[in-house]
Ligand SMILES: Nc1ncnc2c1ncn2[C@@H]1O[C@H](COP(=O)(O)OP(=O)(O)O)[C@@H](O)[C@H]1O
């Protein structure tokens with residue numbers, strides 16, 4: 001049995017994420033906070049925005065609105081709509097407040113809140129909102145922002161199509177980033193790489209190129225490639241969807257092992273068995289929002305959302 | 318019939334062998350090769366730099382402006398004849414260098430200048446080829462690098478560029494072969510390349526066709542040789558696909 005110990009320490013927070021591709025709204029306000037030790041499984045119909053959500057978390061996609069935090073560090077630009085005290089400094093807010101008071105409304109916290117909500121709802125903030133506002137945003141950014149590359153180094157990502165570096169050997173795949181980013185010396189990185197390869201029983205593949213490996217081997221090496229960076233959380237985007245059925249097992253097995261060791265994971269998958277067995281929390285994303293979020297037991301035994309019921313009846317058949 | 322061949326042989330003898338005139342061809346050939354190789358190196362460097370500018374994500378204004386300049390460069394080079402570029406490069410931009418070269422070492426000083434012009438020309442074509450190669454590399458390669466915390470440039474240099482070079486090298490080698498032939502216009506600005514030798518020989522022997530034929534044969538031999546090398550490289554690259 002995998003332990004259920006979860007600390008209160010939040011590693012990644014994706015706050016109120018919106019993502020538009022041109023005119024298409026793919027994510028419409030998704031908040032996802034991942035605590036240390038959590039294993040969050042994300043399910044949902046194809047095209048619902050699961051990959052986009054995951055990719056926004058490590059900034060492979062830049063959210064249109066919303067913020068992504070890694071511990072106390074901000075990876076995105078400031079989203080003013082998430083900072084009421086900043087909105088209050090905007091010329092739009094000031095103007096609306098003067099108008100409201102001239103119209104006879106009382107100057108109160110309530111009025112401020114009302115105006116802020118209206119600004120938020122109608123997306124009234126403009127590019128230029130005055131000096132005070134600009135300064136406040138700048139200050140916040142200065143205080144919290146973190147280099148994206150530094151942030152990504154702490155967040156592993158495993159892709160559906162593995163994305164091993166084709167021009168590098170397995171060993172080079174495993175050592176490139178730790179060495180280039182000066183986290184390890186070449187010797188340290190290679191030692192670690194061999195240890196990881198041994199763990200998955202592929203030591204003999206250290207010097208071959210990815211094209212000679214099976215899908216299952218590729219994906220397991222992709223997983224240890226992210227482990228080689230000693231990340232705080234690993235994001236998995238349908239890690240078994242591109243595999244032949246007989247190779248799904250070995251990859252899921254490795255992921256379960258990581259779970260047992262307490263690795264924090266966010267997993268987009270269609271493997272309901274994995275979700276039931278390994279997840280500490282399951283999330284249903286549909287039409288760009290989180291429609292349901294619960295413990296695996298509740299989630300699968302008594303789903304509430306109609307679309308989720310329909311979805312489950314299809315995939316669990 | 319016999320007389321005809323005898324005549325041809327005599328012409329060949331007087332245009333190639335007599336008084337060691339083959340040395341002239343060799344000298345021209347040497348200059349042609351030096352220009353082609355120098356131009357290839359310059360073109361490769363320019364090509365890679367220009368390509369990076371064109372494919373890097375445009376995160377700030379400076380990069381957008383640079384991209385515009387890079388595209389303008391490629392458009393102009395590809396849209397105008399190389400002779401024209403040589404004239405402009407030689408007589409306008411490198412006027413100072415050329416003036417210096419009149420004092421004594423006229424023959425050879427022009428070569429690096431012309432090589433740079435040919436390199437600038439070749440860079441535009443190299444960039445086009447390379448960009449095609451880069452677009453052919455799966456975008457997942459870049460994303461995997463970025464997801465590990467590597468920067469765009471780190472991932473590009475270590476992962477994307479090597480893979481695109483692999484697919485682009487045979488085509489780039491074609492560009493090199495073209496370059497070897499294109500340097501034959503260098504004579505227009507007074508450089509003694511292989512082509513220019515014809516003029517010298519004709520002045521000496523009043524023979525027009527024989528030196529032209531000899532020069533054609535030399536170009537042909539070089540190009541055929543390069544094509545063999547190209548085939549070898551292609552085979553090597555193919556083999557490395559299967560490793
Ligand atoms: N780079 C992109 N450009 C335009 N549309 C995109 C892009 N990425 C994803 N989309 C669109 O966003 C929607 C959600 O995609 P995705 O997040 O991949 O869904 P899921 O992973 O849930 O199947 C899809 O309709 C897809 O076509």
Ligand SMILES: [Mg+2]
Pocket residue numbers: 050051052238
């Ligand atoms: Mg997806």
